[in-house]
Amino acid sequence: MTTDTVEWFESRGVELVTQDDRCIFPKAQNSQVIIDCLMSEIHALGITIKLQTHIENISPVNDSFKLSIKGKGEVTYDKVIIATGGQPKMSGLQWLADLGHKIEPPVPSLLTFNMPKNPVTELMGVVVNPASVKIPGTKLQDDGPLLVTHWGMSGPAILKLSAWGARVLEAKNYQFKILVNWLNQKNEDVIRTQVTEAIDTNGNKMIRNTNPFNLPNRLWIFLLNKYEINTELRWIELGKKGKNKIVQLLYIDEYEVSGKTTFKEEFVTCGGVSLSDVNFKTMESKVCPGMYFTGELLDIDGITGGFNFQAAWTTGFIAGKLN
Ligand SMILES: Cc1cc2nc3c(=O)[nH]c(=O)nc-3n(C[C@H](O)[C@H](O)[C@H](O)COP(=O)(O)OP(=O)(O)OC[C@H]3O[C@@H](n4cnc5c(N)ncnc54)[C@H](O)[C@@H]3O)c2cc1C
Known part of the structure; x- marks a missing residue:
């Protein structure tokens, strides 16, 4: 969020906190305070919200727009702001295409990765911050907190990766491999040196009794078992093969992804x-004067941290001036 947005909320009594250097949350850890703040502003400005009002069609008529409202007839306005949010399917945007707008095909973005039946899911709740994740064979790579869930992996590292890779992941039908770098150390030689130091420092200690890389203990034991490292050995007995395995499990720990967050649980839509x-000075359509666009309906999708709200609010603010 921009400083202006933060100040706007804070001047109305909403306390905000920054997490992970970027993400902004209400201090109350409850989105209701944001809703309450926005609703109170709406009331203060005398804005009427008409609920249960489904617009079935909007058609330009002379210099105006005729809106067909389901079960409630038609109304005509000289200007309209379209703020209907992300549409998961092209069919939801067809009416705008019919008016002559170019539509970038919608695909889900900001999604989590499913790893059905993968034993890692038994570690649900484990968080490593920061870890980095890459998709081999692509340039896609991102880092940040990584959360193991009961269905696979989530957290900002995964969500950001899915945002940059939304179209690539869709083309792969959400079947791909990821490599997790649990120490978020991009240089393999540095990890190799850290492993050498761990061997030197812990020499005669049993591997199972030490956790020299500060990973959550459950994850460390899981990784040792996954790479079939005999935890009864002492560090000094690891040998070259064992050392290589530890480098591998820290640096390029591989998982198969099969599927994504369930339909409609994605946070945002790429395309529009x-x-x-x-x-962009007014948010007015260049194709259909008098029609304005805001928010996720546009071909804008941000990473986590409030960037989608920011995009919706900023474009809404500009469009609302109806220049
Ligand atoms: C689970 C989840 C978590 C998210 N978390 C974050 C986050 O932490 N940070 C962030 O920045 N973004 C987040 N997002 C994304 C963010 O919520 C959206 O990008 C943002 O709300 C888009 O705002 P919008 O006004 O464009 O659309 P929306 O908020 O989707 O609003 C569109 C409205 O238009 C109405 N509408 C649609 N069609 C019609 C019609 N034909 N007639 C009448 N009404 C219609 C809909 O009912 C809806 O009320 C999250 C999204 C989800 C789903």
Whole structure:
């Protein structure tokens, strides 16, 4: 979020805290305080919200727009702001395409990775911060907190990776490998040196009784077992092969991903109304004067940390001026 947005909320009594250097959350750890703040502003400004009002169609008529409302007839306005959010399917955007807008095909973004039946899911709740994750064969790589869940992996490292790779992952039908670097150390030689130091420092100690890389203990034991390292050995007895395995489990620990967050649980949609069809000074359509666009309906999707809200609020603010 921008400083302006933070100040806006704070001046209305909402206390915010920054987590992981970027993400901003209400101090109350409850989104209701944000909703309450926005609703109170809406009331203060005398804005009417009409609930249960489904717009079935919008068609330009002369210099106006005719809105067909399900079960409630038609109304005409001279200007309309379209703020209908991300549409998971092209069909949800077809009416805008029919009006002449270029539409970037929608695909889900900010999603978590499923790893059905993978034993790692038994570690649900384990967090490593930071870890980095890459998808071999692509340039996709990201880092941040990584959370093991009962279905696979999540957390900002995974969500950000899915955002940058939304189209690539869709093309792979959400079947791919990931390599986890649990120490978020990009240089393999540095990890190798750390492992050598661990061997030198812990020489006669049993491997199972030491955790020299400060990983959550359950994860450390899991990784040792996954790579079939005999935990009854002493560090000094690891040998070259054992040392290589420890480097591997820390540096490029491989998992198969099969599937993503369930449909509609993705946080955001990549794609939408093409930015080339929008005047960003006003958010007005270049194709259909008098029609304005805001938020996730546009071909904008941000990473985690409030960037999607920021995009929705900023574009909404500009469009709301109806220049
Ligand atoms: C689970 C989840 C968690 C998220 N967490 C974050 C986060 O932490 N940070 C962040 O930045 N973003 C987050 N997002 C994304 C963020 O919520 C959206 O990007 C943002 O709300 C988009 O705002 P919008 O106004 O464009 O659309 P929306 O908030 O989707 O609002 C669109 C509205 O239009 C209405 N509508 C649609 N079609 C019609 C129609 N035909 N007639 C009448 N009404 C219609 C819908 O009912 C809806 O109320 C999250 C999203 C999800 C799903």
